[in-house]
Amino acid sequence: MHLQWFEAGALGTNAIVGGGVPLGAGNAWAQKAAKTDDLTVSYFGDGAVNIGSVLETLNLASAWKLPLCFFIENNLYAVSTPVAEVTAEPRLSARALGFNIPAWRVDGMNPLAVHLAMKKAEEHMRSGSGPVVIEAEVYRFFHQNGAYPGSAFGYRTKEEEAKWRARDPLGRMASELKKIGLIDEAGIQSIRVQAQAAMNAAVAELVEGDPDGKPGSRRIQPQLWPAAGFSDVGVRGDLSELRGARTQEEWDFTGPTTQGKFIDAVAAVMARRMSVDDRIVVLGEDVHRLKGGTNGATKGLSDMYPDRVLGTPISENAFAGLSGGIALDGRFRPVFEFMYPDFLWVAADQVFNQIGKARHMFGGDNPVPVVLRTKIAMGSGYGSQHLMDPAGIFATSPGWRIVAPSTPHDYIGLMNAALAIDDPVLVIEHVDLYAQSGTYPADDLDYQTPFGKAAIRRVGNDVTVISYLSMVHHALEAIEQTGVDAELIDLRWLDRASIDWDTIGESVRKTNSVLIVEQGAMGTSYGGWLSDEIQRRFFDWLDRPVARVTGGEASPSISKVLERAAIARTEEVVTALQAARVDFGGGN
């Protein structure tokens, strides 16, 4: 199912209906941005025409005039459901008109007709005029899967199948060639026999007689199966790309520093990277306007690099997938933004099924260097559908690395690392931090934060407080208020492959007590997996159950009062620290 062969131009087949189409748009974008006249063809069936990814991509590809061919193989049935039953416009090529895309509808059983349509389409795409739609009317003689005809399942007749069989393009090709004297019957037979022999020879390399099976049954040769230990290979890359990187920590930086707002460091490091690495492109809603997007994170970038700062339609699935496609192509390094983390659900297929799984699913060798920026907005009053913390969802989904900087200095270092890493990296920001001022190097925006290293923000003996992002500051406040001698670990690297077990372990073995502090709703919270991991790794070192601070069950409401009640801040950490003290046996 998951076949990829870049050298042959095969970008990867997809088991999500329509799921590969946004990725195809990314490939087309890269071809265009690289100033080639190459083009991309995305093949999908009639069933995929009605899915959001395809419709969003039709719009986006047309808006940006991408050399992308939407090749619809209309075989009349989505599994067993006839096209006309699920759309009032069964002429699927007509979808193109609403997006101002030229379309061709051809007899897909006629190879020459398809060839001619593709020549027209190619001309259009190579001329820089944008995408095309080709609807080829075809037929699958068999059912969706397996060796039986569709009629065996009762959704169509044998007569219908026989009628289409009579138009078999292989037979038609042979008869047309014979008609104009290019081949005779013996030649046709010879080609068939050769083709079958080649297929049999290929299969013989893979299978053998099954000694335990029925007579004549075959099995895949046992030695061809992968070792079971291969199941996790390639979830992420080996990080060899970070070798030799220059790293820098705030506490041992001695050069000149500048005082600035967190948000200015966000824009500054991206401007710096774009100036030295012209592969970097920034995509998202309004990132090119409003003087740096909704918060100023892309301030100044579109003035300097108008072609590399791309304001997208509000189509998270399409532009997330497009970014993934650019990453798979490899010539550019996309940085796309979700204005609010909750939009990950809108784009979930592309974010998790496609980007997160792409490397592993296709064998583990092909990198997916893409950065997703998003900001936690708890406290802004934007309500139930804008105020999640995405860390827990990304941490429990395969493929993504996660960084969450709590200081401007770390933001620069972590973003530089994220842009260097050949895996998808989520960079989480927090609106509460944007306005905070801090110091960062005045003339050095090129360092990385050491990979996989947490920062100890306070040394203590009584309880290990583990946090990230803005809650690091709240935790520090709470520690000062309670006087509990807590050790505060700012994780910085959050995902399971990048987290700093050495620092956590050393601290847990010292304090024997853990409090994981985060702000958001408990259900999708980050600390669940971490708590589980800690109790399994350090059970014999714990003096009490791993404790956690999270928000409530609900996503925070718009009401300021309810929002405050739904999330965690300093006061909740204070309560938890006091509980920790009671658990020591230290009374109140």
Next chain:
Amino acid sequence: MVSIVRMPEVFAGSTEAALSSWLVEVGDRIEVGRPLAEIETEKAIVEYAAETSGIVGRTLIAPGDSTNIGDPILVLLEDGDGDSDIEPFLAELGLSAPSSETSLVAPPVPTAGSLAQGASAVEIPPGEVALSIDSRGSAGRHFASPIARRIARDAGLDLSPVRGTGPGGRITRRDVEALVAANLVAAKPIPAVPAAPTAERPVQAATSAPVIGEYEEIPHSGMRRAIARRLTESKSTVPHFYLAAECRVDELFALRARINETSPVRISVNDFVVKAAAAAFVEVPEANVTWADTAMRKYRTVDISVAVATEAGLVTPVLRAVETLSLSAISSRIAELATRARDRRLRQDELEGGSFSVTNLGMYGTVEFSAILNPPQSGILAVGTATQQPVVTDGEVNVATVMRFTLSVDHRAVDGALAATWLSAFSRRIENPLSMLV
């Protein structure tokens, strides 16, 4: 209808109690007032009587088990209920009992309050809720944190006698570290109590007491702990002062001898002391008071506690309205209370109240001593032995039998002059014992 009998709070302020024995069996039909069980608290074994009638359906804890006050201990049925009604009922309560003879491990039944406080923002570790309900667990389940067990294992310490300071009595790292530190101070190698038999370390008998240093550790009984707590509290929070009196008791001894010739019960010197104390309170009622936070309590009767030494420790049953009792009544009442105290059969109400105590070490030859007040009482009289000694009367030296009394007083309730007035009234009666008989 199936109903539950819960562990009663037999002693105000106690948090847990142990079942000493069941006095009923499954299937018994019981009426209100029938003793169900003997409950052991820090101070006494108390018979707990049924508050509702019914049929005993199932016992939920076994003799020896400790539970929190309010935990279910017994299932009562009514006519028409069958054994099959019990499980659904227990399940509804969030309880499930494997069988009637095995003890119930109290399930985590978080109260609405504790969850409401924790749920919105701070996740209470689930163990905490469970432990706070079932503090020590039943059947000897002993909670210790993993790191505490690890340190104990490395140090070769047996944690079974240790009472933890964490939630629900969980033994914490700090508890074990304190124990280890104490052993280091003792500067003796710690004999190991191996957790599992190994070739090098033969296993000790499982029942052997944990040996640490050169002493044997005897786990505190509830009574020992209660004594320690109450007396520490008394000596450190109640301002004591002391008055001493020396009384000639020749007349008292003579009178006692004459009475005992005819009395059906044998009157002791101590009975006279108690009688004299009661009479002194009748004369000086202002002294019959105790200190409370907002007011002084002035008692209408004279209730006097009598200290009784038992094997397990000191108990102080109360004699009520002593001023109305004859000497022989005092004598037989004290004898009866002392017997039941030694059998640990006193009821809780017999241990509570009173403004005053009498404690007597005279039988051990102690000449004089001063006692620690028994809160909330405001006075305690320490009675020494009677000795013959020279006394000077009107410039003449004579031999007389003399007893020394030391009165400890709570200065918050009773001032020096008042105490002296009372002690004088008491001494007069001891020295003129006939006045007590009229």
